[in-house]
Amino acid sequence: MLSGCIVARQSLDMPANDVTTVALLTGTLGHPLDGIARHPWFAVRKAGEKEWRIYEVGGGGSETDPFRDHSPYGNPILHKVWRGAEADRAAACLEKYGHEERERIEHDYVFYPGPNSNTYGDVMLRRCGLHASLPSTSVGKDWRGWIGAGISSEGTGVQLETPVLGLKVGLKEGIEVHVIGLSIGIDLWPPAIIVPLGPGRIGFADR
Numbered sequence: 001m002l003s004g005c006i007v008a009r010q011s012l013d014m015p016a017n018d019v020t021t022v023a024l025l026t027g028t029l030g031h032p033l034d035g036i037a038r039h040p041w042f043a044v045r046k047a048g049e050k051e052w053r054i055y056e057v058g059g060g061g062s063e064t065d066p067f068r069d070h071s072p073y074g075n076p077i078l079h080k081v082w083r084g085a086e087a088d089r090a091a092a093c094l095e096k097y098g099h100e101e102r103e104r105i106e107h108d109y110v111f112y113p114g115p116n117s118n119t120y121g122d123v124m125l126r127r128c129g130l131h132a133s134l135p136s137t138s139v140g141k142d143w144r145g146w147i148g149a150g151i152s153s154e155g156t157g158v159q160l161e162t163p164v165l166g167l168k169v170g171l172k173e174g175i176e177v178h179v180i181g182l183s184i185g186i187d188l189w190p191p192a193i194i195v196p197l198g199p200g201r202i203g204f205a206d207r
Contacts, residue, residue, distance in 0.1 A: 005202040008190075010078040012067045019047050020087040022094070024080045024121070024132050025066065027073025035198055038137045039073050040121035041066065042098070044091045055098040055124070057105055057117035077199055079206055080132035093128035101127070113163040113181050114143025125153040133173065135200030136183035142166050 015021050026038040041056035043066040051062040054070075063070065070076060082090050101123055105115045118140035125132055131154050134141040144150065144161040152159050157170015166178030168185075174194075176185035182196035192203025 006199055007204045009205040010081070012076060012078055014065060014067050015081065015083065017045060017048055017050065019084045020091055021045050022082045022087040022090040022130075023067070023078060024125070024130070024134075025070070025076050025078050026121075026135060026138060027070055027076045030072060030074075034074065036137055036196065037139055038077075038135055038200070039117050040134055040138060041070060041073075042094055042121075042124065043067070044087075044094055046091065053095075055094050055102070057102055057109070057120045060102070077135070079134070080130070082130065090128050090130055094124065097127055098124060112139060114140035116140040116143070119143045122153050126151065129155075131155045133206055135206065136176070136185075136194045136196050137198065137200045139181045142168070142178050142181070142183075 023043045024040065025043065026040045028034040029037045029039060041054055043052040043054055045052045051064060052066050053062055054060050054066055067076065067078065101120060105120045108115055110116060118134060118138040121134050122141040133154055142161050147162050149160045152168055152170050152173055154170060154172050157168055157173040159166060159168035164180055168176040172189045174186045174188035176183050176194055183194050184196060185194040187194055187201060190204035192201040194201055
């Protein structure tokens, strides 16, 4: 039902391979977590290539269409696409640091509150300077240890986090309150209400 409350969702059609492309997507976990938890992956395809290289916790390798078929995760949502020179820089960063960060998180993996696969997504966004947001149902994205603070993944806000309570405030992010890993708030751009269910928002699709 909440999926129908998303306006202008990005298309899952793959872009042309004339230039390097990097995409951030998430998909639902299996039942009964399908409505309250999502898993992220980065898909990278160099110019002229047909296969995509996947960066994620608990998986990886190459795929032909990670936009529509990334088993075992369902109902994929495309959150951001980078193309051209920006994607070349992102691809190089993911190639350089993606495996190292994945091993670190898999070694210390904790489903809740983290670090987990969503922590990996947020860490790589900030490490590679990629401005995007994971949805509120990506539980673990805000893990900073027992207490931590820093710049948000969009690059226009700040956040203070503990496993129990957290707060994010930013020019694009608006105001987000985190309670035991669940997010509620108001997203300023694009405008939406942040909810801890389904795709994570009611309003316009994220950036």
